[in-house]
Amino acid sequence: MARPRSSAQDLALIATFAGFIAALGLVPAFSPFGFPVPVTIQSLGIMLTGAILGARRGASAVLLFLALVALGLPLLSGGRGGLGVFAGPSAGYLIGFPIAAAVVGWLIHRRGAPYSPVWGFFAMVVGGIAVLYSIGIPVTAWRADLSLWAAVTGSSLFVVGDLVKALIAASVAGAVFRARPDL
Amino acid sequence: MTTLGLYVPGNSPLHRMPASAKLLLLVAAAIGSLFVTGPYAALAACAFVLTLYAVARIPWRVLLVQARPIAWFGVPLLAFHVIVNGWAKAVAVVGMFVALILLAALVTLTTRVVDLTDVVVRGVRPLRRVGVDPERVGLLVALGIRAVPVMVTVAAEVRDARRARGGAGGPSAYLVPVVLRALRQADRVGEALVARGAGES
Numbered sequence: 001m002a003r004p005r006s007s008a009q010d011l012a013l014i015a016t017f018a019g020f021i022a023a024l025g026l027v028p029a030f031s032p033f034g035f036p037v038p039v040t041i042q043s044l045g046i047m048l049t050g051a052i053l054g055a056r057r058g059a060s061a062v063l064l065f066l067a068l069v070a071l072g073l074p075l076l077s078g079g080r081g082g083l084g085v086f087a088g089p090s091a092g093y094l095i096g097f098p099i100a101a102a103v104v105g106w107l108i109h110r111r112g113a114p115y116s117p118v119w120g121f122f123a124m125v126v127g128g129i130a131v132l133y134s135i136g137i138p139v140t141a142w143r144a145d146l147s148l149w150a151a152v153t154g155s156s157l158f159v160v161g162d163l164v165k166a167l168i169a170a171s172v173a174g175a176v177f178r179a180r181p182d183l
Numbered sequence: 184m185t186t187l188g189l190y191v192p193g194n195s196p197l198h199r200m201p202a203s204a205k206l207l208l209l210v211a212a213a214i215g216s217l218f219v220t221g222p223y224a225a226l227a228a229c230a231f232v233l234t235l236y237a238v239a240r241i242p243w244r245v246l247l248v249q250a251r252p253i254a255w256f257g258v259p260l261l262a263f264h265v266i267v268n269g270w271a272k273a274v275a276v277v278g279m280f281v282a283l284i285l286l287a288a289l290v291t292l293t294t295r296v297v298d299l300t301d302v303v304v305r306g307v308r309p310l311r312r313v314g315v316d317p318e319r320v321g322l323l324v325a326l327g328i329r330a331v332p333v334m335v336t337v338a339a340e341v342r343d344a345r346r347a348r349g350g351a352g353g354p355s356a357y358l359v360p361v362v363l364r365a366l367r368q369a370d371r372v373g374e375a376l377v378a379r380g381a382g383e384s
Contacts, residue, residue, distance in 0.1 A: 009369070009370070011319065011323060011373070012370070012376060015369075015372065016334065016369035019335075019365075020361070020362070022330075023335045026338075027339050048358070067303065068327050071296050071299045071300060072189045072291040073189070073296070082290075084249065084286075084287040084288035087213065168354050172354075172359055175355065176362050176363060176366075180363070
């Protein structure tokens with residue numbers, strides 16, 4: 001899947017996908033129940049960025065996105081931003097984002113072409129759910145002074161939604177790899 | 184850039200303090216909060232941070248915008264701790280971290296994005312030894328800041344085009360074109376960088 005790319009193209013991809021992740025949080029796109037409910041698809045952007053750019057560039061794009069948030073741009077879904085979000089109870093998920101993208105990218109690109117949506121889904125679940133939650137949950141428990149069990153129960157509410165996102169991300173990645181075999 | 188950032192222009196002592204000093208004090212406060220516990224300390228910390236907001240002349244409206252997301256988890260968390268551990272513990276835990284979040288937000292509100300970027304570029308200089316190029320980091324931040332409005336426009340255009348056609352096709356019909364246009368945009372930016380001799384190393 002990897003064609004040698006120049007360093008300038010890497011920079012451009014990393015910067016553009018940092019913007020892509022931001023756009024997914026800022027442009028409310030879905031009304032899944034027929035009326036406008038803001039559904040955050042930013043975590044979907046994290047998985048997709050890892051899948052398409054691979055481990056190193058994907059994690060760099062996510063890190064750049066977090067750097068822009070830390071610098072004070074209101075880019076997290078719901079228009080949150082600034083240094084404050086890194087002090088909140090969901091800080092662990094933010095820290096886990098680049099690692100999640102790296103794991104998704106590593107798993108998908110290690111297997112190489114042709115892309116398999118089933119393997120893609122597996123990679124999204126491992127990186128975007130298993131790895132992300134295992135970093136996010138302990139931090140929530142620590143910052144919010146909850147028992148680990150309470151934090152696990154609270155987070156389990158989001159698993160179904162994240163499984164749906166992983167499914168969508170796996171299928172979108174497939175369509176993108178078909179349209180751009182040069183990736 | 185000021186329209187996209189959260190910066191509130193002003194001339195208070197907090198606005199004039201160097202960005203690096205503000206960041207160091209914030210880190211010190213975050214570490215300090217781990218050692219100072221108890222409901223009175225938490226309330227004192229909240230009162231102190233609110234005083235700083237007054238010193239920086241941050242409008243109430245802006246403070247409320249910063250505080251609103253805290254309510255989302257702060258209120259349920261407060262309720263949980265009141266029920267399980269009692270009032271004192273609830274105020275100590277939630278109060279301290281409301282104070283910290285508002286303090287971090289205050290650094291953001293009183294510091295220009297450019298000044299924070301400079302701190303980042305200076306801060307990564309020691310990492311040169313492990314292969315991080317500070318100039319590249321600075322260029323990436325600048326390119327990233329530019330990429331945000333570009334990609335927001337792309338996403339909005341794709342969404343509107345999809346709505347105009349009746350909105351059929353589910354999330355993939357929206358995401359696939361956005362990703363493909365992102366890749367094309369990256370190609371253009373990459374070519375522009377090569378043409379200017381940037382990023383070759």
